[in-house]
Amino acid sequence: MNAFKDAGHIFRLAAVFVCGILVFVGVRAVLVPKSFGQYGHYRGDALAEIAARPVNFAGHQACEDCHSDVLDKKKAGKHVHVNCEACHGAQAKHAEDPASVQPAKLDTAVLCVRCHEANIAKPKSFPQVASADHSSGLPCDTCHQPHSPAIDTGETAQATTPATTKVAPGGTK
Amino acid sequence: MPGVEGFMYPNEIELQWSVLIVLYPFLTGLVAGAFILASLERVFQVQEVKPTYRLALLTALAFLLVAPLPLQLHLGHPERSYEMYLTPHKTSAMAMFGFVYLWYLMAVLVFEIWLDYRRDIVVLSQSTTGWKRMIYRVMTLGSNNISEHALHVDERVGWVITLIGIPSAFLLHGYVGFIFGSIKANPWWSSPLMPVVFIFSAMVSGIATVMLIYMFVTWARKETIDMRCVDTIARYLLYTFIIDFGLEMLDLIHRIYESDESFRSLDFMVHTKLYVSHIVVQILLGTVTPITLLALTQVVRLGEMARKRIYALAGCLTLMGIFAMRWNVVIGGQLFSKSFLGYTTYKMGLVTREGLLMAIVLTILPLIILWGLVKLLPPWPEKNAGSLAGAAPAR
Helix, strand or coil: CHHHHHCHHHHHHHHHHHHHHHHHHHHHHHHCCCCECCCCCCECHHHHHHHCCCCCCCCHHHHHHHCHHHHHHHHHCHHHHCCHHHHHCCCHHHHHCCCCCCCCCCCHHHHCHHHHECCCCCCCCCCCECHHHHHCCCCHHHCCECCECCCCCCCCCCCCCHHHCCCCCCCCC | CCCCEECCCHHHCCCCCCHHHHHHHHHHHHHHHHHHHHHHHHCCCCHHHHHHHHHHHHHHHHHHHHCCHHHHHHCCCHHHCCHHHHCCCCCCHHHHHHHHHHHHHHHHHHHHHHHHHHHHHHHHHHHCCHHHHHHHHHHHCCCCCCCHHHHHHHHHHHHHHHHHHHHHHHHHHHHHHHHHHCCCCCCCCCCCCHHHHHHHHHHHHHHHHHHHHHHHHHHHCCCCCCHHHHHHHHHHHHHHHHHHHHHHHHHHHHHHHHCCCCHHHHHHHHHCCCHHHHHHHHHHHHHHHHHHHHHHHHHCCCCHHHHHHHHHHHHHHHHHHHHHHHHHHHCHHHHECCCCCEECCCCCCCCCCCCHHHHHHHHHHHHHHHHHHHHHCCCCHHHCCCCCCCCCCCC
16 A cells, blocks of 8 residues: 555656546547548548539630630641640630630740750750740740741741750750 | 759759758757666666766757757648647658657656656755746646655656666667668668667767766866766767767678669769768768777876866767768768769758758757756756655655
């Protein structure tokens, strides 16, 4: 009995630990969403919530329905596999109400270099330029038509143009 | 591109792990090392190091409290970090580490410190006044029993806790090495020796820290440094350091002999970008020099003042060397391309969330916490021996 009396403080500390664990279990029960772990290590309800969010992209077919002339031009050029909304942004609202919602005019000086700015890590076959040297800040559509960017030199539209000149490491032509 | 040589993949150009991730294993290492030094007295009965026992425990606690802060500052959403405890992913070593940390903090360090200080806490709860008295009274948990038998119970339980604490300390720091050692995509890190090297370097840095803090605090209190104690700590520091250096050299020789496809790239990095931090600071100044200095005190009979100066110098160089080791592991592992064809540069921010200023603050913060802990729980029993009816004498 004396042994228990002299170890009383140890039991008190043990009680503090037990209380701590109970508080943790209680807080966990309140804070962890009920649907957590339903399908995997995430909140099951998140799937329905994400599915219920409005769709922002119209999809390629929606563009083709109205802009077949632009699509024909695009099919003939190197950007044939680039989706319209990759450059023009999500256009679901425009597709729903083309009269009142118009896509913003794109600044090609900013847009094109997202893909075509020279970078040593890009494959050498990918058209890339050091934009500061190549165009001196002029918008790319001064010379190139973005839907079919190769410049027609009169010989062949497929020929290598300044825009597709390979660049040496460091970005100089 | 400035700072980039050769070919780097785009996501390798900027380093993801900054100086704070260097600081994190450094701080946890000090915790593990300080605790293992404390266990020398408790479990292995090395009486000479007794003057540093309590100081080592408080040092471990102060550094452990700060250890997660570098990680918090690195996180994009630190306010979500508690979710690691609520919904831990069992396959994530980092998530499991949260529990190792909590176990080590609460079940080992706080418990052991409380048991060791219980007599002092009870005495102080009755001899102090005001808010201090309130704090001590809460810390007694309402039990004022400090009879000889009750303290004997504390002693026995404390011994068991220390015994459990040693593998826990190994687990705490072994984990840090494990995290790096298990990244198979990075040849600079991927090595089964990594956890072992981290544990021994942790012991080295922790022992050096406690030795320096003990010498400084004793000098600041205008007391006499117990040379028998410091000599013993320095001897253990030397032994541990030799094992640590041996393991690191074993790893190095193994890499050189194996010479896998990454070797030429890593060898080039060590001789260029990492030359100063790895060869000069870590190996020459931070390892070979302190080992030589400590070995000198073992083979040459030196006066007390000379030994003190050598220990202080060797201790500082050791900490610098271990920090450089963490730097070379964390930063070095991100400087080369996984294509083995290029190298990038680490640009450390100054006054940024993960910059130099924050690293300095986080290095000083544990010392401030330690100062507070020492004020609250003085490690010197003679100062607060006190006398209470029914109290056993101070140990």
